[in-house]
Amino acid sequence: MVSLKNFPASPAPGEVSICEQHGQICSLxxxxxxxGRCIPPGVLSRYPExxxxxxxxxxxxxxxxxxxxxxxxxxxxxxSLLKNVTRTFFEDSLEAALEEASTSSNTIVKTCxxxxxxxxxxxxxxxxxxxxxxxxxxxxxxxxxxxxxxxxRSPIRCIKWHPHCFKLAVAASDDSxxxxxxxxxxxxxxxxxxxxxxxxMAWRPFTAGVLAVACQSGILLWSxxxxxxxxxxxxxxxxxxxxxxTPVTSVDWSPNGCLLVTASMNDSSIIIWDVDQNxxxxxxxxxxxxxxxxxxxxxxxxxxxxxxxxxxxWDANKWTPERWTVGVGTIQSLAWSxxxxxxxxxxxxxxxxYSMHFVEEQVFNSTSIPKQALPVADLSKTSVGGVEVGGRxxxxxxxxxxxxxxxxxRDTSVISIFSTSITHHNFNISPSCFLNGLPGEYxxxxxxxxxxxxxxxxxxxxxxxxxxxxxxxxxFL
Numbered sequence: 196m197v198s199l200k201n202f203p204a205s206p207a208p209g210e211v212s213i214c215e216q217h218g219q220i221c222s223l224x225x226x227x228x229x230x231g232r233c234i235p236p237g238v239l240s241r242y243p244e245x246x247x248x249x250x251x252x253x254x255x256x257x258x259x260x261x262x263x264x265x266x267x268x269x270x271x272x273x274x275s276l277l278k279n280v281t282r283t284f285f286e287d288s289l290e291a292a293l294e295e296a297s298t299s300s301n302t303i304v305k306t307c308x309x310x311x312x313x314x315x316x317x318x319x320x321x322x323x324x325x326x327x328x329x330x331x332x333x334x335x336x337x338x339x340x341x342x343x344x345x346x347x348r349s350p351i352r353c354i355k356w357h358p359h360c361f362k363l364a365v366a367a368s369d370d371s372x373x374x375x376x377x378x379x380x381x382x383x384x385x386x387x388x389x390x391x392x393x394x395x396m397a398w399r400p401f402t403a404g405v406l407a408v409a410c411q412s413g414i415l416l417w418s419x420x421x422x423x424x425x426x427x428x429x430x431x432x433x434x435x436x437x438x439x440x441t442p443v444t445s446v447d448w449s450p451n452g453c454l455l456v457t458a459s460m461n462d463s464s465i466i467i468w469d470v471d472q473n474x475x476x477x478x479x480x481x482x483x484x485x486x487x488x489x490x491x492x493x494x495x496x497x498x499x500x501x502x503x504x505x506x507x508x509w510d511a512n513k514w515t516p517e518r519w520t521v522g523v524g525t526i527q528s529l530a531w532s533x534x535x536x537x538x539x540x541x542x543x544x545x546x547x548x549y550s551m552h553f554v555e556e557q558v559f560n561s562t563s564i565p566k567q568a569l570p571v572a573d574l575s576k577t578s579v580g581g582v583e584v585g586g587r588x589x590x591x592x593x594x595x596x597x598x599x600x601x602x603x604x605r606d607t608s609v610i611s612i613f614s615t616s617i618t619h620h621n622f623n624i625s626p627s628c629f630l631n632g633l634p635g636e637y638x639x640x641x642x643x644x645x646x647x648x649x650x651x652x653x654x655x656x657x658x659x660x661x662x663x664x665x666x667x668x669x670x671f672l
Contacts, residue, residue, distance in 0.1 A: 361647060
């Protein structure tokens with residue numbers, strides 16, 4: 196098992212990582228780097244310079260995540276008890292309305308309200324006893340199970356590259372989504388009142404501009420005209436919603452683009468959508484609600500994680516699940532290998548990188564093979580060259596060529612890059628390099644760009660959303 200202690204030293208203070216070339220990380224002093232791009236001159240020159248903070252004058256994240264009742268922002272007025280209770284019921288909840296009624300000066304109303312409030316609390320306690328995970332249904336808990344570091348306050352919520360063309364979707368903290376291309380004369384901004392608490396995005400394969408967005412109200416499906424020069428699309432997104440399946444926290448398309456899969460923190464089932472026919476099929480299972488879903492690149496398997504220690508790998512041909520458990524915590528992040536036979540994942544409580552190797556006849560047909568995920572890397576916090584690295588992992592990302600694996604961390608700001616290779620029966624991983632950002636920055640979201648012909652001069656490009664709102668492209672040359 197490899198360890199972060201085996202890595203070479205990270206760039207010195209005052210230097211910024213700009214690329215990896217022939218296994219060596221290249222860095223330059225901050226004063227000599229184009230801070231907007233942080234890439235070598237002449238490399239990836241078509242990539243747009245993005246800083247979300249510059250484009251956001253006001254964000255609605257505080258309104259979404261720390262929502263105060265509207266009555267707290269108004270001047271107090273004198274109104275009847277019935278009107279006050281009714282308004283509280285519609286603006287807040289039944290419990291809040293009963294609490295309001297329990298402060299009445301009328302003894303009968305006060306007694307009845309306290310009795311009803313007691314019954315409601317008993318009912319809620321019974322519901323939480325049978326399904327304890329329902330206690331984590333607030334919007335604040337979205338960040339708890341998100342791959343984005345500090346989701347609640349990060350200016351960048353999610354980044355997603357199109358699998359077949361040069362399009363980059365960036366979700367910001369105000370729940371707007373901007374779509375950047377290599378010709379950034381116009382940047383479409385996708386925003387609607389239904390699009391709140393954006394948790395995940397996915398481009399539909401083999402289409403020029405269909406983007407699925409997972410949010411508080413369900414799924415929004417945006418269709419962008421490839422030749423449109425309108426900054427804000429005139430048509431609203433198509434809204435898909437299923438009962439008890441909100442908020443949606445994860446969304447992913449099948450590799451052929453026919454099916455859409457979603458997971459919700461309020462539903463133990465994952466839902467398979469045929470959006471063209473406006474039909475959906477739930478894959479029902481008892482237990483904790485699901486938080487994340489992801490297809491394998493070959494389309495043969497579907498991964499689903501829950502709010503508990505259980506996760507499943509589904510056979511996408513027979514739709515039968517293989518049930519797995521982690522020792523402690525829950526699944527924090529995962530990545531499939533390009534071939535779909537290897538799965539890498541990390542948990543919320545362990546500083547270990549785990550690997551699972553899938554062979555069809557072993558996983559789905561044989562019951563004699565023990566279920567086991569192998570630890571392949573020790574991510575424990577340590578000091579390398581005087582810089583603190585590692586700790587609890589935040590996110591993992593695997594490049595389309597299968598040669599580089601990136602890991603970000605919750606407690607430290609340096610990204611670890613591993614070199615990987617996969618054969619039919621073997622998986623090899625070795626230390627490569629560390630990369631850092633500007634002083635005071637930490638990575639909030641990382642992902643690799645899909646391999647495109649027009650950037651064949653690079654092996655792969657790691658896209659990093661930093662806490663400052665800056666997006667950096669880190670090429671492997």
